[in-house]
Amino acid sequence: MNFSQRTRGIVRAIAVAMALALPVMMTVSAADARVGGGGSRGSRTFSAPPSTSTAPGSVAPMNRTFSQPGSPGMGSPAAANSGGLFGRGGMGRGLLGGLAAGFLGAGLFGMLFGGGLFSGLGGLSSMFGLLLQIGLIVLVVRLAMSWWQRRNAPAAAYAGGPDVGPGPQANARSGFGFGLGGGSNAPVEIAPGDYETFERLLGDIQAAWSNEDIAKLHTLATPEMVSYFSKDLEENKARNVTNKTSNVKLLQGDLAEAWREGDSEYATVAMRYSLVDTMLERGTGRKVSGGQPEEITEVWTFVRQRGGNWELSAIQQTN
Secondary structure, eight states, X not given: OOHHHHHHHHHHHHHHHHHHHHHHHHHHHHXXXXXXXXXXXXXXXXXXXXXXXXXXXXXXXXXXXXXXTTOOSOOXXXXXXXXXXXXXXXXXXXXXXXXXXXXXXXXXXXXXXXXXXXXXXOHHHHHHHHHHHHHHHXXXXXXXXXXXXXXXXXXXXXXXXXXXXXXXXXXXXXXXXXXXXXXXXEEOBOOHHHHHHHHHHHHHHHHHHHTTOHHHHHTTBOHXXXXXXXXXXXXXXXXXXXXXXXEEEEEEEEEEEEEEETTEEEEEEEEEEEEEEEEEETTTOOEEEEEEEEEEEEEEEEEEETTSOOXXXXXXXXX
């Protein structure tokens, strides 16, 4: 066996190992999922909320949303299906995602079965050819994403507002600090009763999620968020597991910003809470993972029509 044949054998083995490991990695990461993230924050969906004493670090961007860059509002199911240039799930279903996956797949299968864009140059060239393809794909995608973000960035991306923490007026019952949300849109005053509603929604949504009660979730969250909950619950069923969260308790919370857009009022709050998050085997109840108390800090956004009830419209993780 010459050097070229040995190299091709090694690369084939690596490619096969990666292909076999990917589903396992996806299963492990999915097993740790809690109440799903994503959603919409109106015209501020693509703007980071201000930091607070509860969440002083950065907040992760929306990992899934119906909103389109530069357009206000929470979008619609039709918009979610189309997904824009990159698709709803990032690159996965969009034009560039399909192109990248096609080239990468062609390279991997070419390596495995003796072909590829550089197959005429031998096994060693195939390995370098695959690496070159991956590098070119990454470069093209990064350039395209940068161009798309610049082209569609909202004209008023300012996400200002006071850094409101639990000061002397802190609500000892709910753990929320009081404040007046600011920003480029008309501010909205958040009253003590609103903070109590946010705390109640935290517990009610976790309970409905654990019970897989989609009808109840429809009364607590926007249709967009319910669609994400439904998708995540279906994935749990496909893996034959159920996610139970219990002993949910708000430890600290404060307002990041609150504003009005037309008849819609938004409030983004940082919440640090404790819970027991357990993944169980469906049917038998055998514990698969979790089961220990833990603390989580997330940023939740609520929306209501003027005079209506608050509903959950977005969840973002903190870094």
